[in-house]
Amino acid sequence: DAGVIQSPRHEVTEMGQEVTLRCKPISGHNSLFWYRQTMMRGLELLIYFNNNVPIDDSGMPEDRFSAKMPNASFSTLKIQPSEPRDSAVYFCASCLGINRGTDTQYFGPGTRLTVL
Amino acid sequence: ILNVEQSPQSLHVQEGDSTNFTCSFPSSNFYALHWYRWETAKSPEALFVMTLNGDEKKKGRISATLNTKEGYSYLYIKGSQPEDSATYLCASLFGNEKLTFGTGTRLTIIP
Numbered sequence: 273d274a275g276v277i278q279s280p281r282h283e284v285t286e287m288g289q290e291v292t293l294r295c296k297p298i299s300g301h302n303s304l305f306w307y308r309q310t311m312m313r314g315l316e317l318l319i320y321f322n323n324n325v326p327i328d329d330s331g332m333p334e335d336r337f338s339a340k341m342p343n344a345s346f347s348t349l350k351i352q353p354s355e356p357r358d359s360a361v362y363f364c365a366s367c368l369g370i371n372r373g374t375d376t377q378y379f380g381p382g383t384r385l386t387v388l
Numbered sequence: 389i390l391n392v393e394q395s396p397q398s399l400h401v402q403e404g405d406s407t408n409f410t411c412s413f414p415s416s417n418f419y420a421l422h423w424y425r426w427e428t429a430k431s432p433e434a435l436f437v438m439t440l441n442g443d444e445k446k447k448g449r450i451s452a453t454l455n456t457k458e459g460y461s462y463l464y465i466k467g468s469q470p471e472d473s474a475t476y477l478c479a480s481l482f483g484n485e486k487l488t489f490g491t492g493t494r495l496t497i498i499p
Contacts, residue, residue: 379431
């Protein structure tokens with residue numbers, strides 16, 4: 273299995289532009305998570321999906337952030353408009369979803385976003 | 389806010405020595421504890437998931453224990469090797485909601 277796939281790996285954009293991050297979870301995994309990693313706050317959960325349905329988006333910073341999961345093999349995280357404080361590494365992770373509490377989460381390689 | 393705390397923040401250990409570090413979490417409504425190993429420029433990799441008080445898990449030279457009553461877990465590395473250099477993250481789950489991560493212990497093994 274290729275593992276969790278994220279694209280792009282690096283993104284540099286200017287303030288005000290729309291940014292779309294993409295994730296393909298491991299085939300057969302029913303839960304998908306978007307995390308953001310910053311120096312100040314460490315690794316924090318933004319949103320997670322179970323069977324393509326958003327379950328908890330309380331970690332999404334503000335309305336500029338949105339996430340979708342149109343099918344079991346694809347999810348996007350969109351920032352519109354982007355701001356310099358959004359600069360971070362964004363990770364996608366997936367797990368089987370049988371028991372989200374004890375399932376091992378498998379992380380993608382991350383997307384390093386820089387907003388100038 | 390549920391705080392998961394790790395100590396120390398960073399650690400330098402001589403190759404061949406053994407070491408350990410701590411993850412502390414609120415003991416109320418505890419559901420599970422996860423340990424991850426995170427190498428620079430890579431993604432976090434799962435080491436252990438533990439749920440029961442007194443749990444002890446082992447993978448090679450790395451082991452972990454769990455005390456849910458007092459709210460802590462220890463990660464032990466025996467006979468440290470340079471390839472053990474990484475950040476070790478713990479994450480706790482309360483009421484089967486979502487993982488709350490600590491900020492990690494950055495371990496550097498000195499050859």
